[in-house]
Amino acid sequence: MTRITFDNVAHAYPSAPGAKVDYALKPFRHVWEHGLAYALLGPSGCGKTTLLNIISGLIIPSEGRLMFDDRDVTRLPTEQRNIAQVFQFPVVYDTMTVAENLAFPLRNRKMPKAAIASRVTEIAALLELTADLKRRARGLTADAKQKISLGRGLVRADVSAVLFDEPLTVIDPALKWELRSKLKAVHRALDLLMIYVTHDQTEALTFADRVVVMNEGRAVQIGTPEELFERPDHTFVGYFIGSPGMNFFPAKVSGARAVIGEHEVALGAAYPDLPVDGMLQVGIRPDFVTLAQSGGVPVQVKKIDDLGRKRLAHVSLGGVPMVAMVPDSMQSIGPESRVLMAPERLLVYHNDVRVEGMAL
Amino acid sequence: MNGKTWNNRAWFFVLPVLCFVLFSAVLPVMTVVNYSVQDTMGANSFFWNGDAWFRDLLDPNSDAGVRFSGALVRTFAFSITAVSLEVVLGIAIALCLPRKGWSVGASLIVIALPMLIPWNVVGTIWQIFSRSDIGLFGAALTGMGLNYNVTQEPVSAWVTIVVLDVWHWTPLVILLSYAGLQAIPDAYYQAARIDGASRWSVFKNVELPKLHKVLVIAILLRFMQSFMIYAEPVVVTGGGPGNATTFLSIDLVKIAIGEVDVGRGAAMSLIYYLIILTVCYVFYTIMTQLERRRDG
Numbered sequence: 001m002t003r004i005t006f007d008n009v010a011h012a013y014p015s016a017p018g019a020k021v022d023y024a025l026k027p028f029r030h031v032w033e034h035g036l037a038y039a040l041l042g043p044s045g046c047g048k049t050t051l052l053n054i055i056s057g058l059i060i061p062s063e064g065r066l067m068f069d070d071r072d073v074t075r076l077p078t079e080q081r082n083i084a085q086v087f088q089f090p091v092v093y094d095t096m097t098v099a100e101n102l103a104f105p106l107r108n109r110k111m112p113k114a115a116i117a118s119r120v121t122e123i124a125a126l127l128e129l130t131a132d133l134k135r136r137a138r139g140l141t142a143d144a145k146q147k148i149s150l151g152r153g154l155v156r157a158d159v160s161a162v163l164f165d166e167p168l169t170v171i172d173p174a175l176k177w178e179l180r181s182k183l184k185a186v187h188r189a190l191d192l193l194m195i196y197v198t199h200d201q202t203e204a205l206t207f208a209d210r211v212v213v214m215n216e217g218r219a220v221q222i223g224t225p226e227e228l229f230e231r232p233d234h235t236f237v238g239y240f241i242g243s244p245g246m247n248f249f250p251a252k253v254s255g256a257r258a259v260i261g262e263h264e265v266a267l268g269a270a271y272p273d274l275p276v277d278g279m280l281q282v283g284i285r286p287d288f289v290t291l292a293q294s295g296g297v298p299v300q301v302k303k304i305d306d307l308g309r310k311r312l313a314h315v316s317l318g319g320v321p322m323v324a325m326v327p328d329s330m331q332s333i334g335p336e337s338r339v340l341m342a343p344e345r346l347l348v349y350h351n352d353v354r355v356e357g358m359a360l
Numbered sequence: 361m362n363g364k365t366w367n368n369r370a371w372f373f374v375l376p377v378l379c380f381v382l383f384s385a386v387l388p389v390m391t392v393v394n395y396s397v398q399d400t401m402g403a404n405s406f407f408w409n410g411d412a413w414f415r416d417l418l419d420p421n422s423d424a425g426v427r428f429s430g431a432l433v434r435t436f437a438f439s440i441t442a443v444s445l446e447v448v449l450g451i452a453i454a455l456c457l458p459r460k461g462w463s464v465g466a467s468l469i470v471i472a473l474p475m476l477i478p479w480n481v482v483g484t485i486w487q488i489f490s491r492s493d494i495g496l497f498g499a500a501l502t503g504m505g506l507n508y509n510v511t512q513e514p515v516s517a518w519v520t521i522v523v524l525d526v527w528h529w530t531p532l533v534i535l536l537s538y539a540g541l542q543a544i545p546d547a548y549y550q551a552a553r554i555d556g557a558s559r560w561s562v563f564k565n566v567e568l569p570k571l572h573k574v575l576v577i578a579i580l581l582r583f584m585q586s587f588m589i590y591a592e593p594v595v596v597t598g599g600g601p602g603n604a605t606t607f608l609s610i611d612l613v614k615i616a617i618g619e620v621d622v623g624r625g626a627a628m629s630l631i632y633y634l635i636i637l638t639v640c641y642v643f644y645t646i647m648t649q650l651e652r653r654r655d656g
Contacts, residue, residue, distance in 0.1 A: 058550065078550065079554065
């Protein structure tokens, strides 16, 4: 039972004196609860690996404190933190069998033999490694090896947290789905705090209870997959999550109405106290914009992507590109068309940060 | 036709190599084979001797046989001692070397220096080094009251030759092992730390298995070279005292050149060559089989 507390943890690599401090991770303050699965999601260089390395003890943060429950672990070496980690590439002990690999972390901690055997059997069954238990690890395929690494990460029942550093990179796409849902099932079965680093949003959204979206060293939003999808707190989250990303337009907002270019649209909430300076934008997910023959606002259709299950229209609204869904009933689409935007799905952003509206 | 274009121009590229190999390897070896089945009384007159030289050398009761097997045993003893020491020391030192920073280059250069010295120069260095009157090594040991004398004591001679070879060639094992160690990704060490592995366990379960391939190469190279050692013992001990450090190569030169016994020398060098070939082949086969069995 461990809760991880980040008390203004930040990390900057040493820079020239007097120069502006260049943070790899900007001050981060949050509490992660036991039993939940967290995903750190963001593009390369966003600071997610830095955050993971701070938790694992590979990096000592230059500022702030890291607590496991009430214990300050900021400066403790990895082996004293009671964590497990699964790396990007399979790390297996070549000369050992699969069973010996799984038992290794327990044997080193002098667990009784019988307890080791039962735990190894349990984990092997969860990961479907039972048939391979007696085989040497080195002869196995990359994804079997990665399953062993996963198993070694999960085998200790008392760990504070299990860290995953993009563990499915080497896995065949077809098997990825299987392993991902397996991990989800394992998480439910084992009741551990899991932390999963990835740049793949599907992976993060299917695996995690809470997704931490990171950009330029900052945690931009922490929330459930639904929250990230429905109410992105930052335009970056809107762009980064969802495929294709959210549509944004520069707009003027007054009360419950927004003016995009020369067209007025209705909003789902009222915004009476918006700051006068800075940049105002309204955003909407493509999923809530539909192409229509009449009503809504006029757009120029640039091209239609047929994805089989659905069709996406790339259109231009007053020169600003946007993506809309094409209803199944719509057959012929001319260069001039119109789009309908669900008012309650239109969100308002001031300097890239979402503004909470007042319910109408 | 299977659609492949047959183009005989390839032969133009292969022929020069074949010619070169013919003159550099095949002809010299055939000359030796030719000598090994003949006897000569000098004056360039040869007569047929069949396999008599070979039978004589391999007969444990003949004088030549006793002499040959003595040198063979000494050579094996030397090779096994020197190579074992070099491999153990080489791995140990490689593990102690820094992994990054400016000190890597500095220590590698210092370590590699002995390898750059020619064999007979190494012999000369150690010949002077081991003298009990002016040599640092010899004088120090004598000063400590040890009965150390390369020209009189077989044990002293052996120790000197083995230490000399270890000094000369451990660097090769160090460099190969170091390269092997550097190739192990950091994640392995971190995983082992998280798994709670001890230092010894990291060595046994991570480092040694990953070094397996470079060590096979290192042992093969070192065995071949040490089994052919010649210049150093000739300079330091001259094969003595008595026959104590007369290895196969030294005896071969004595027979073929000193005693102008070309036929016996040729037969001996062929057997010598076949021994090295066989040992290397057997060693390599066993090691690769072992690895394949582990994979299976």
